[in-house]
Amino acid sequence: MENEADVFYRQLPKVELHAHLNGSVSSHTIEKLIDRKPHLNIEHNMTAIGKGQRRTLDECFQVFKVIHQLVDTEEDILMVATDVIREFAADSVKYLELRSTPREEKHTGLTKRRYIETVIRAIQLCKEEGLDIDVRFLVAIDRRNGPQVAMETVELAEEFLLSSNGLVVGLDLSGDPTVGDGKSLLPALERAKNCGLKLSLHLSEVPSQLEESDLLLNLPPDRIGHGTFLHPEVGGSQILVDKVLKNNIPLELCLTSNIKGQTVPCYSKHHFKYWYQLGHPSVICTDDKGVFSTDLSQEYQLAASTFGLSREAVWKLSQQAIDCIFAPEAVKQQLKQKWTDLQPQVFQ
Ligand SMILES: CC(C)=CCNc1ncnc2c1ncn2[C@@H]1O[C@H](COP(=O)(O)O)[C@@H](O)[C@H]1O
Numbered sequence: 001m002e003n004e005a006d007v008f009y010r011q012l013p014k015v016e017l018h019a020h021l022n023g024s025v026s027s028h029t030i031e032k033l034i035d036r037k038p039h040l041n042i043e044h045n046m047t048a049i050g051k052g053q054r055r056t057l058d059e060c061f062q063v064f065k066v067i068h069q070l071v072d073t074e075e076d077i078l079m080v081a082t083d084v085i086r087e088f089a090a091d092s093v094k095y096l097e098l099r100s101t102p103r104e105e106k107h108t109g110l111t112k113r114r115y116i117e118t119v120i121r122a123i124q125l126c127k128e129e130g131l132d133i134d135v136r137f138l139v140a141i142d143r144r145n146g147p148q149v150a151m152e153t154v155e156l157a158e159e160f161l162l163s164s165n166g167l168v169v170g171l172d173l174s175g176d177p178t179v180g181d182g183k184s185l186l187p188a189l190e191r192a193k194n195c196g197l198k199l200s201l202h203l204s205e206v207p208s209q210l211e212e213s214d215l216l217l218n219l220p221p222d223r224i225g226h227g228t229f230l231h232p233e234v235g236g237s238q239i240l241v242d243k244v245l246k247n248n249i250p251l252e253l254c255l256t257s258n259i260k261g262q263t264v265p266c267y268s269k270h271h272f273k274y275w276y277q278l279g280h281p282s283v284i285c286t287d288d289k290g291v292f293s294t295d296l297s298q299e300y301q302l303a304a305s306t307f308g309l310s311r312e313a314v315w316k317l318s319q320q321a322i323d324c325i326f327a328p329e330a331v332k333q334q335l336k337q338k339w340t341d342l343q344p345q346v347f348q
């Protein structure tokens with residue numbers, strides 16, 4: 001049963017800016033996928049990391065490979081995307097930016113274009129259902145695939161930026177941070193920026209990437225995913241921090257993801273504290289709510305209990321996330337009005 005504190009976090013209107021589609025698949029949806037594909041012999045414990053469990057970064061990335069086997073047709077993507085959106089809506093997420101890497105699967109006939117179209121269709125279906133959530137899409141580049149695939153992905157994203165009625169708003173750079181070379185992806189990222197795609201880049205998710213982070217920060221990106229090792233105390237540098245501050249680049253912070261992936265030793269040592277104390281825009285996000293067995297309410301609650309945030313401070317945190325969204329100004333105004341309207345009932 002939910003206690004009063006849980007109810008506050010559940011009802012708190014929230015903005016989710018860092019959610020990978022295939023990492024966000026709930027156990028309920030995984031069951032349905034396993035039923036569709038019994039021949040794969042995939043078991044539930046291969047797709048999620050439970051409470052108290054930790055894995056190496058490498059093991060975490062193996063989990064995505066298993067999920068990708070389960071999600072390899074248009075029907076799968078449609079189901080996964082609609083389920084994920086409904087779940088975020090049920091968790092009082094009012095604005096969601098989903099990100100996903102378009103995949104081609106020769107054996108099912110899935111193409112990258114159809115992949116993106118299918119996610120867009122899911123977003124439209126959820127809108128028709130009347131869910132109280134505004135959903136946008138970031139097309140993702142997996143850094144492991146190199147500069148040519150990155151450039152092709154940007155070209156595809158560019159097309160959808162113009163043809164999706166505002167649903168595709170930006171580009172994400174993600175994938176195993178220990179693989180591939182960020183420098184070689186700069187031309188693709190520059191092109192994306194020049195054509196009006198907003199950029200959210202995974203940056204300094206692992207140590208010793210000072211040079212790459214410095215190059216990527218010069219773009220500059222519109223938001224940073226993780227930024228775990230940017231600041232000097234953890235082997236980053238003041239130069240990197242100053243670039244983030246000067247350009248006022250918001251950070252997307254995912255507490256449980258970093259603990260379970262072991263890039264941060266414990267909640268109290270999470271870099272949320274460093275950036276929050278500086279008053280820098282920091283947005284609490286889930287990263288992969290399915291893989292890490294969490295949800296956004298829980299992440300807000302963990303941040304509050306770990307760092308001693310009052311309910312008023314938590315409210316402000318969720319409200320200030322609105323300024324970091326990629327959708328246009330008019331959407332920000334609508335969301336701010338929604339927060340104002342909901343405040344009395346959340347605090348009653
Ligand atoms: C291993 C770990 C701690 C993960 C959390 N940190 C992450 N860092 C970089 N890329 C990620 C992370 N989580 C998910 N992704 C990306 O998102 C993909 C899954 O979602 P999708 O297929 O793009 O819809 C993964 O294959 C990977 O490319």
Ligand SMILES: [Zn+2]
Nearest residue numbers: 020174225287
């Ligand atoms: Zn991520």
